[in-house]
Amino acid sequence: xxxxxxxxxxxxxxxxxxxxxxxxxAMLVGSTSIAVGLLWDISWHMTIGRDTxxxxxxxxxxxxxxxxxxxxxxxALRTTFAGTPEERAAAVRFWGxxxxxxxxxxxxxxxxxxxxxxFDDWWHNVYGLDVKILSPPxxxxxxGMIAIQVGTMLLVLAPRxxxxxxxxTSLGLxxxxxxxxxxxxxxxxxxxxxxPNEQHAAIFYKVSCAVYPALLAAxxxxxxxxxxxxxxxxxxxxxxAAMVWILPLFPARPLLGPINNPLDHMAPPAFPLLxxxxxxxxxxxxxxxKNGWKSALLLGAAFVAxxxxxQWLFAEFLLSPASRNAFFAGDRHWSYGSRxxxxxxxxxxLEADPVKPATFATAFALAVLSSRLGIWWGDWMAxxxx
Amino acid sequence: MKRFLSFLFLVFLLPGMARAHVGSPNVxxxxxxxxxxxxxxxxxxxxxxxxxxxxxTVKEGSPRRVTVQPVHFQTGLQGAPPADVAxxxxxxxxxxxxxxxLMIQGSYSIRVRIEGxxxxxxxxxxxxxxxxxxxxxxTGMGAVLSVLGLLLFAGAVTLAGAAVRESVLEPGxxxxxxxxxxxxxxxxxxxxxxxxxxxxxxxxWNAVExxxxxxLYRPFTTEASVRPGQGLSLAILDERRHEWSPIIPxxxxxxxxxxxxxxxxxxxxxxxxxxxDGGQERFxxxxxxxxxxxxxxxxxxxxxSGFPQTMVDTVEVPAGASGGPxxxxxxxxxxxxxxxxxxxxxxxxxxxxxxxSGDLRFQVKEPDGRPxxxxxxxxxxxxxxxxxxxxxxxxxLHPVGSFAMASQEAFERELGQPPAMxxxxxxxxxxxxxxxxxxFPRPGRYRVWVQVKSGGRVLTGAFATTVSPAHP
Numbered sequence: 001x002x003x004x005x006x007x008x009x010x011x012x013x014x015x016x017x018x019x020x021x022x023x024x025x026a027m028l029v030g031s032t033s034i035a036v037g038l039l040w041d042i043s044w045h046m047t048i049g050r051d052t053x054x055x056x057x058x059x060x061x062x063x064x065x066x067x068x069x070x071x072x073x074x075x076a077l078r079t080t081f082a083g084t085p086e087e088r089a090a091a092v093r094f095w096g097x098x099x100x101x102x103x104x105x106x107x108x109x110x111x112x113x114x115x116x117x118x119f120d121d122w123w124h125n126v127y128g129l130d131v132k133i134l135s136p137p138x139x140x141x142x143x144g145m146i147a148i149q150v151g152t153m154l155l156v157l158a159p160r161x162x163x164x165x166x167x168x169t170s171l172g173l174x175x176x177x178x179x180x181x182x183x184x185x186x187x188x189x190x191x192x193x194x195x196p197n198e199q200h201a202a203i204f205y206k207v208s209c210a211v212y213p214a215l216l217a218a219x220x221x222x223x224x225x226x227x228x229x230x231x232x233x234x235x236x237x238x239x240x241a242a243m244v245w246i247l248p249l250f251p252a253r254p255l256l257g258p259i260n261n262p263l264d265h266m267a268p269p270a271f272p273l274l275x276x277x278x279x280x281x282x283x284x285x286x287x288x289x290k291n292g293w294k295s296a297l298l299l300g301a302a303f304v305a306x307x308x309x310x311q312w313l314f315a316e317f318l319l320s321p322a323s324r325n326a327f328f329a330g331d332r333h334w335s336y337g338s339r340x341x342x343x344x345x346x347x348x349x350l351e352a353d354p355v356k357p358a359t360f361a362t363a364f365a366l367a368v369l370s371s372r373l374g375i376w377w378g379d380w381m382a383x384x385x386x
Numbered sequence: 387m388k389r390f391l392s393f394l395f396l397v398f399l400l401p402g403m404a405r406a407h408v409g410s411p412n413v414x415x416x417x418x419x420x421x422x423x424x425x426x427x428x429x430x431x432x433x434x435x436x437x438x439x440x441x442x443t444v445k446e447g448s449p450r451r452v453t454v455q456p457v458h459f460q461t462g463l464q465g466a467p468p469a470d471v472a473x474x475x476x477x478x479x480x481x482x483x484x485x486x487x488l489m490i491q492g493s494y495s496i497r498v499r500i501e502g503x504x505x506x507x508x509x510x511x512x513x514x515x516x517x518x519x520x521x522x523x524x525t526g527m528g529a530v531l532s533v534l535g536l537l538l539f540a541g542a543v544t545l546a547g548a549a550v551r552e553s554v555l556e557p558g559x560x561x562x563x564x565x566x567x568x569x570x571x572x573x574x575x576x577x578x579x580x581x582x583x584x585x586x587x588x589x590x591w592n593a594v595e596x597x598x599x600x601x602l603y604r605p606f607t608t609e610a611s612v613r614p615g616q617g618l619s620l621a622i623l624d625e626r627r628h629e630w631s632p633i634i635p636x637x638x639x640x641x642x643x644x645x646x647x648x649x650x651x652x653x654x655x656x657x658x659x660x661x662x663d664g665g666q667e668r669f670x671x672x673x674x675x676x677x678x679x680x681x682x683x684x685x686x687x688x689x690x691s692g693f694p695q696t697m698v699d700t701v702e703v704p705a706g707a708s709g710g711p712x713x714x715x716x717x718x719x720x721x722x723x724x725x726x727x728x729x730x731x732x733x734x735x736x737x738x739x740x741x742x743s744g745d746l747r748f749q750v751k752e753p754d755g756r757p758x759x760x761x762x763x764x765x766x767x768x769x770x771x772x773x774x775x776x777x778x779x780x781x782x783l784h785p786v787g788s789f790a791m792a793s794q795e796a797f798e799r800e801l802g803q804p805p806a807m808x809x810x811x812x813x814x815x816x817x818x819x820x821x822x823x824x825x826f827p828r829p830g831r832y833r834v835w836v837q838v839k840s841g842g843r844v845l846t847g848a849f850a851t852t853v854s855p856a857h858p
Binding site: 111 | 431433434435436456457458460461464465466467468487489490517520521523527530531534535537538541542544545548549551552553554555556557558587590591594598
């Protein structure tokens with residue numbers, strides 16, 4: 001088991017081993033299922049409130065965890081005990097077993113999700129049902145979910161990196177789609193800072209500039225597609241927008257009180273961030289390959305400028321009467337407990353946390369660091385072979 | 387069933403500081419919902435948001451449907467979620483059970499609705515929701531989480547090492563010595579980084595814990611003093627008093643103050659201080675001729691929102707301190723506690739009828755042995771006080787239950803509900819019999835004082851009892 005397999009390079013078998021033909025689609029379905037389940041669950045808590053272990057939203061999330069566990073576990077067992085020499089050679093060792101690197105990351109994610117379940121249950125019993133997205137057990141859960149989704153990216157990435165130019169399109173698209181799901185997860189995690197009413201406050205831009213450039217730059221650096229960051233951002237926007245359009249089609253009513261906002265349909269999430277705009281800039285800049293820090297400076301500046309202009313103006317639109325329709329779902333993402341008043345048409349924290357010149361300096365510095373981290377991560381991903 | 391109830395004692399009735407009681411959180415209600423005589427027991431959650439357990443026992447008849455619904459004082463029926471059907475409990479005829487989520491703190495009323503051939507009836511059971519206790523993590527759970535946490539930590543470190551060691555090598559290529567060294571370095575660095583992350587997580591968790599502890603319900607703080615000849619003064623000093631709704635009368639009194647002498651618990655008084663400062667901050671009361679000593683004070687009040695509180699304090703009563711303007715309903719007793727038969731001030735007796743239904747039942751007799759004719763004492767046929775000898779439990783009870791009548795009246799006004807028909811005629815019409823629905827919250831040595839009025843005189847029976855631990 002521990003012996004290093006002989007070096008073999010038959011591209012036909014190594015590009016995509018038999019084990020990956022169904023595990024890659026299954027992992028993509030699982031990743032999507034987690035993200036969709038999470039958006040659905042948030043809507044469920046906003047609209048219906050009462051939930052059980054068995055709500056459909058929870059089932060969608062579990063499905064993602066179970067698929068990751070099954071795919072990762074199956075790949076590890078098959079590669080270790082029944083893999084061809086080529087498959088074993090294209091695997092990574094882990095505590096005596098062998099599997100593609102992405103499978104190990106996904107297995108770790110499934111274990112983290114499993115760990116978060118009793119932790120979260122205990123947390124609710126001691127501190128009450130959480131009204132916040134970010135709590136220690138939810139962070140463990142989020143780490144698990146994101147690991148599964150990053151694992152999916154890596155599972156796709158290794159055969160894509162081994163493939164020739166003409167073999168790569170479907171794997172390349174699968175890679176940017178998987179990255180789009182990771183981006184979606186990051187936006188959910190940061191949603192406490194990213195509500196449309198908070199999109200004129202400084203913290204929103206600082207947090208966004210610290211996080212999103214890393215992933216977009218990493219994808220742009222490692223993908224061979226023409227518009228990888230743009231496709232990643234578009235994937236994120238499309239999945240969220242689909243939820244914005246689909247969820248309110250379903251009648252639902254609050255089953256918990258006090259009810260200040262008597263909803264009669266599922267509440268949609270807020271319209272997605274316009275990340276496709278800075279992603280376009282990142283793709284264009286990334287075509288002229290420079291050294292890491294130079295690229296990071298350019299990407300950081302582009303991200304701050306493009307994201308700030310696009311999202312600042314778009315937030316104004318989202319708070320205006322023009323957005324109050326089924327497409328943009330303006331003014332529709334308030335929970336059953338919200339006491340609706342004028343505050344929902346106003347930007348929040350404008351006095352406590354205004355956007356000042358210093359905000360741009362901080363956001364730029366964070367975007368540069370984030371981009372540099374992304375480039376480093378992207379350079380590694382471009383080299384992943386197993 | 388008895389074992390089951392004993393089990394419930396241990397599981398649900400663990401101690402905690404809470405509202406119009408100390409350490410006795412369950413709400414008992416005995417009354418009528420239209421044509422249906424019922425008993426309702428509400429076990430409030432220890433954390434909010436949390437689940438309240440509702441048990442409805444319909445004593446006569448077979449209802450078609452029993453529903454329960456939480457109504458918050460601020461939003462009323464309009465803002466209440468749809469009612470839940472309370473399901474029949476298998477093997478327990480007439481018993482229905484439901485669970486209700488209480489999502490925010492404050493004053494609630496559980497609206498119980500019963501429908502059947504006899505008609506339809508509604509009653510409101512007041513309930514206050516506030517976090518009262520933080521649980522510790524059980525050893526088993528701690529062990530499971532620790533093992534899983536260690537696995538995750540080791541897994542993450544291994545993943546980091548593997549990323550450098552093999553992930554970027556062409557299939558079949560073996561890592562050289564330099565790569566193996568870098569792999570180990572990265573694994574160690576990631577391990578150290580994760581330790582920092584975990585330390586940050588620990589700080590975060592501690593901050594949540596501290597905030598939750600800060601959020602635990604605490605009754606208002608008070609300062610009590612006794613000045614010889616001028617009675618007792620109780621000042622409500624708590625800063626929160628300005629944010630809370632005003633205190634409203636319960637049984638016609640703004641405050642019911644109970645004094646219990648330490649350490650023997652051998653003297654008891656039930657007084658009704660009145661505000662003397664034109665507001666509701668300083669209350670004063672005459673002191674009856676109590677034996678000197680240190681007394682525990684329990685001051686029951688109800689806020690306009692229906693939220694009841696028991697403020698707790700102690701005070702030193704010197705010899706000869708009695709005096710001041712007394713309330714005609716004040717009462718006191720220094721009688722020795724009895725296990726079964728307590729002699730009364732009028733020469734009669736009060737007998738604790740143990741066993742049977744599980745209620746606290748007492749037979750009051752005239753000096754000649756005939757059942758006493760009971761008169762209303764502050765609107766009730768009886769008032770009872772239960773306290774654990776160590777002071778960790780205190781509750782003021784009536785034949786209708788353990789809730790404050792003023793809380794129920796506040797909700798009835800708010801919801802436009804007609805006043806409930808309660809079984810205020812203690813003992814259900816049997817002369818001299820007092821029956822009070824209650825279950826002791828946990829094992830221990832308890833004192834019980836039961837007050838009734840007969841012949842125009844308030845009579846107090848004093849009892850001592852030991853509640854045994856539940857047997858498995």
